[in-house]
Amino acid sequence: MDETTSGFGEDPLAPGWTPPEIDTTKAHPARIYDCLLGGKDHFDVDRQAAEVVVKALPGAREMVRENRAFLGRAVRHLAEAGISQFLDIGTGIPGPGNTGEVARSVNPEARVVYVDYDPVVAVHSRALLAGVDPALTAILVADVRDPASILQAPATRAVLDFDRPIAVLMVALLHFIKPEEDAHGIVATFRDALPPGSAVVISHGTDGGDPETSAEARKGWDNATSQFTIRGRDDITALFDGFELTEPGVVNVPLWRPDGEPREDWDAIWFDGGVGFKR
Ligand SMILES: C[S@@+](CC[C@H](N)C(=O)[O-])C[C@H]1O[C@@H](n2cnc3c(N)ncnc32)[C@H](O)[C@@H]1O
Structure with missing residues (x-):
């Protein structure tokens, strides 16, 4: 998409037509992320923001790819462990390997x-999921x-059975929650609403031990709809309070149950992630 050809025309069949609820003048985290992932669903303003990130942190594209791969491994792990219902918050623009695709490759009846x-x-999401049984999927x-x-x-309750x-x-969501917005309290509210046997998957940006570069890179989100908050490993681990962390705990995402040997430069990936179960 291109800001110059998008705009707010009334003909949905016109090239680059954009639904009126989409603001193309302000960078959005989902679209910056799409740009970093090499997708095509973003506008000039998002591209400019992504360029700020990559200029400071050339490995950023690799980091988001590793984060997406973590999401896929975590969903597969949970589906193989028998979980068939997923509440994917901060979905992002769905691409190949989205939550439903991975979960349904294990269990065709999985609900998302x-x-x-x-x-x-x-x-x-609506376009991508057009062929999926509506009883199995909702978009909110x-x-x-x-x-x-x-x-x-109602959409959540229609698809998910809270018993x-x-x-x-x-996944890659809570760094958009400012300290005063209480990310830990938010996770706890979801935890308390879930039955035993449920799980939480969290990944979160870190400063990779290089606060100056991290601060430079985070400027990419300064004028976006949400800014980027860094939390340390202890703070990220505390997001799992009340959950039992499954092996290997909270780690740089390439180290979380890798398929085969993890990349040698796993510490160049500035995302921590983990999976916890509510017992
Ligand atoms: C970096 S993307 C992550 C996408 C996907 N979870 C992944 O890891 O591949 C973060 C997503 O969180 C969404 N997001 C940010 N703040 C949010 C909020 N307060 N409530 C719901 N979604 C939010 C953004 O719109 C964006 O799509």
Whole structure:
């Protein structure tokens, strides 16, 4: 998409038509992420933001790819462990290897509710999921800072059975929650709503031990709809309070149950991640 050809025309069949609820003048985390991943669902303003990130941190593209791969391994692990319901919050623009695709490769009956506060995600999700049984999938535009708007939403309740285990995914999401917005409290609210046997998957940006470079890279989100907050390993681990961390705990994401040998430069990937079960 290109800001110059998108705009707010009324003909949905016109090239580059953009639904009116999509703001193309401000960078959005989902679209910056899409740009870093090499997708095509972003605008000039997102591209400019991604360029700021990559200029400071040339490995950023590799980092987001590793984060996506972590998401896939975690979903597969949980599906193989018997979890068949997923609440994927901060879905991002769905691409190959999205949560439903991975979960249904293990269990064709797996149910997924996709949640994002960015309407662009809903537009792309609807297109991508057009062929999927509606009983198995819902797409919800909601903000994780208001957990009740997700937990009580009719769409959530229609697809997910809260008497059976549910995996809540907050992958590369919580660094968009400012310290004063209480990311730990948000996770705890979801935890308390889940039955035993449920799980949480979290990954979170770190400063890789290089706060100056990290601060430079985070400027990419300064003018976006959300800014980037770094948390340390202890703080990220505390997000799992009340969950039992499964092996290997909270680690740089390439080290989380890799398929084969992990990359040697795993510490160049500035994302920590883990999976916890509610017992
Ligand atoms: C970096 S992307 C991660 C996408 C996907 N989870 C992954 O890891 O591949 C973060 C997503 O979180 C969404 N997001 C950020 N803040 C949010 C909020 N307060 N409520 C819901 N979604 C949010 C963004 O719109 C974006 O799509």
